[in-house]
Amino acid sequence: MAATDIGICEFEQLKRQPDIFHGIFTREGQEDVLKTTPLIFLNQVHGDTIKILKKDDNDWLENFQSGFEPSIADGIVTDMKDVFLVIRVADCQAVMLYDSKKKVIANIHSGWRGSVKNIIGKCLDTMILEFGCQPENILAGISPSLGPCCSEFVNYKDEIPENLWKYKINAENYFNFWEMSQDQLMDKGVKKDHIENMKICTKCNTDLFYSFRKEKTSGRFACVISMI
Numbered sequence: 001m002a003a004t005d006i007g008i009c010e011f012e013q014l015k016r017q018p019d020i021f022h023g024i025f026t027r028e029g030q031e032d033v034l035k036t037t038p039l040i041f042l043n044q045v046h047g048d049t050i051k052i053l054k055k056d057d058n059d060w061l062e063n064f065q066s067g068f069e070p071s072i073a074d075g076i077v078t079d080m081k082d083v084f085l086v087i088r089v090a091d092c093q094a095v096m097l098y099d100s101k102k103k104v105i106a107n108i109h110s111g112w113r114g115s116v117k118n119i120i121g122k123c124l125d126t127m128i129l130e131f132g133c134q135p136e137n138i139l140a141g142i143s144p145s146l147g148p149c150c151s152e153f154v155n156y157k158d159e160i161p162e163n164l165w166k167y168k169i170n171a172e173n174y175f176n177f178w179e180m181s182q183d184q185l186m187d188k189g190v191k192k193d194h195i196e197n198m199k200i201c202t203k204c205n206t207d208l209f210y211s212f213r214k215e216k217t218s219g220r221f222a223c224v225i226s227m228i
């Protein structure tokens, strides 16, 4: 991770891609995100719906310019250039994907509910089926989010299905959602060395990032990816 003085964190492997612009905007960098346009926001509802945006969808830009309502979805995939896919989080993960061969990007909102629904796997399925992506060509980045140090789920028996209890740490009620996401990526064929997790816990780093668990406010930080 590299944090610039305008408050953007970047994934090392995505930073090396010449046709990718991306960034995770810290609290200080939030205003810079508005300088990028067109920004595509989603109406995030902790579901597993994936919005598909294809470059041959000619109506799209016209609708966008006339100020359409954000789609209700928690993931978005596109092969369009020069659109900025935005996921806003505070403890949840933003997971960015890029297939450099097919030139397809995705951005996913995966909180614990998204993890339980495996929205990461569903987004990869969408990339494969709709865009012909090969998982072995996909790079993945996991944003700052609630780390295993702070992911306590006292009601986990009601909230998290038993097949995911293997991600519980020791005998405590803490879960490792970072590892769960890595496994969900690898289960679909993404290579381990193509997965970059910043491993920054938002609750432990509220000087840089918003944390819902720590602050109980609606502040969220933006995670943005675009092909340029």
Ligand SMILES: [Zn+2]
Binding pocket: 146, 147, 148, 149, 150, 201, 202, 203, 204
């Ligand atoms: Zn923590």
